[in-house]
Amino acid sequence: MGDTDLFSPLTLRDLEIPNRIAVSPMCQYSCDTDGLPTEWHRVHLGSRAVGGAGIVMTEATAVEPRGRITRHDLGIWDDEQASALEPTTEFIRDQGSVPAIQLAHAGHKASKRKPWEGNDPITPKEGGWEVLSPSPEAYPPFGEERPEMRKATGEDIQDVVDAYREAAERSLSAGFEIAEVHAAHGYLLHEFLSPVTNQREDDYGGSFENRTRFVREVTAAVREVWPDDKPVFVRISGTDWLDDGPESWDVEQSARLAADLAELGADLIDVSSGGLHPDQDATGGPNFQVPLAERVDEGGDIAVGAVGGITEPKQADAIVRNGRADLVLVGREFLRDPYFGLRAADELAGEEAPAKWPIQYRRGVR
Ligand SMILES: Cc1cc2nc3c(=O)[nH]c(=O)nc-3n(C[C@H](O)[C@H](O)[C@H](O)COP(=O)(O)O)c2cc1C
Numbered sequence: 001m002g003d004t005d006l007f008s009p010l011t012l013r014d015l016e017i018p019n020r021i022a023v024s025p026m027c028q029y030s031c032d033t034d035g036l037p038t039e040w041h042r043v044h045l046g047s048r049a050v051g052g053a054g055i056v057m058t059e060a061t062a063v064e065p066r067g068r069i070t071r072h073d074l075g076i077w078d079d080e081q082a083s084a085l086e087p088t089t090e091f092i093r094d095q096g097s098v099p100a101i102q103l104a105h106a107g108h109k110a111s112k113r114k115p116w117e118g119n120d121p122i123t124p125k126e127g128g129w130e131v132l133s134p135s136p137e138a139y140p141p142f143g144e145e146r147p148e149m150r151k152a153t154g155e156d157i158q159d160v161v162d163a164y165r166e167a168a169e170r171s172l173s174a175g176f177e178i179a180e181v182h183a184a185h186g187y188l189l190h191e192f193l194s195p196v197t198n199q200r201e202d203d204y205g206g207s208f209e210n211r212t213r214f215v216r217e218v219t220a221a222v223r224e225v226w227p228d229d230k231p232v233f234v235r236i237s238g239t240d241w242l243d244d245g246p247e248s249w250d251v252e253q254s255a256r257l258a259a260d261l262a263e264l265g266a267d268l269i270d271v272s273s274g275g276l277h278p279d280q281d282a283t284g285g286p287n288f289q290v291p292l293a294e295r296v297d298e299g300g301d302i303a304v305g306a307v308g309g310i311t312e313p314k315q316a317d318a319i320v321r322n323g324r325a326d327l328v329l330v331g332r333e334f335l336r337d338p339y340f341g342l343r344a345a346d347e348l349a350g351e352e353a354p355a356k357w358p359i360q361y362r363r364g365v366r
Helices: 039-050 079-094 154-173 188-193 213-225 251-263 290-297 313-321 332-336 340-352 359-365
Strands: 010-012 015-017 021-023 055-062 098-104 131-133 149-151 178-183 232-237 268-272 303-307 327-330
Touching (some): 039 055, 055 178, 079 098, 079 154, 154 178, 154 213, 178 213, 213 251, 232 251, 251 290, 268 327, 290 303, 327 332
Parallel strands (some): 021 055, 055 098, 178 232
Antiparallel strands (some): 010 015
8 A cells, every 4th residue: 555654554462553643642621620521522532533543542531530630631530431431432433543541640730720721730729639749848849839749658559550440441441442551741650750759768769660660550550451452552751851950760761661561561652751840951843752762662572652743744654664663643733633644644645545534525635
């Protein structure tokens, strides 16, 4: 078929993903305050499935209420939320795409306002909630302006592991075929990984093994309930971008973690970066995180996804063709153009394009 690798299927376990383009998880802040999906989610995610993406992934979906960034995040901590997601997964599958869910806990970045309402923390006085962190002492002093921060106890950690396991079970019942553990962007699991934010002296802090324990436990818990024939992804920040600062999380540790997660049954590492610290020295621009994915790929026997600044079909195709990543995740370009997948198929494969415009739309495109 045509001269493209972007439209070759990707098989992970027994799941065949029709092409290498995934909709990157993107918060929509469009729930009421109950974590239930609204029509917005169904139309938003459904449109991208119509638009030719091989995988359509939900936004960060909270495994427990205190793990929400805002009150308006999607949640999967109860069965009603799982049932309400079913029509969306069914629609995505009907379009020939694969429904995926990102399972998340925001850690200390929880209890905030929506971006278009200022993005700032909701204080206890304003009805904000207590947020979890590995080491509150690692953060600059905060007073009235911040939510209350709680140092995660051993029991809290176990509760979150259990919440991930139960959220994965619910996700399966909702019809998702891929579960992604969100361990990036300065949220709870990443906070434990990075020595910048993890200053614990117990089994969850200090050495590489201790700092990675929480994400390994969460991945193992998800894998325990996720069927053997379906893949589990983990999104990490490949680096904190603090190479000139204090000891931090970097790409060498990411490659090592990828190998450990592969042993636990993870199938793909989705390599993003940063989000942990305001002093991060990140560049941005086209393909800026792809070298991180390449380095993680060298770490172990596991597929990798590249994300960040991927906006053009030929660019995405070249990443796969040159073996730089197995999957390309596209975020903002899918906000600008829900049909990015179909446009890429037309541009790269022409008449032979395997991703087809829906029959209802053909008079518009042929
Ligand atoms: C509106 C918006 C919401 C986002 N929400 C999430 C999220 O829920 N989970 C996540 O891992 N990344 C999130 N991201 C990051 C994207 O998934 C992606 O990694 C980032 O935008 C870089 O890719 P891009 O250059 O293709 O947009 C979000 C990005 C945007 C623009």
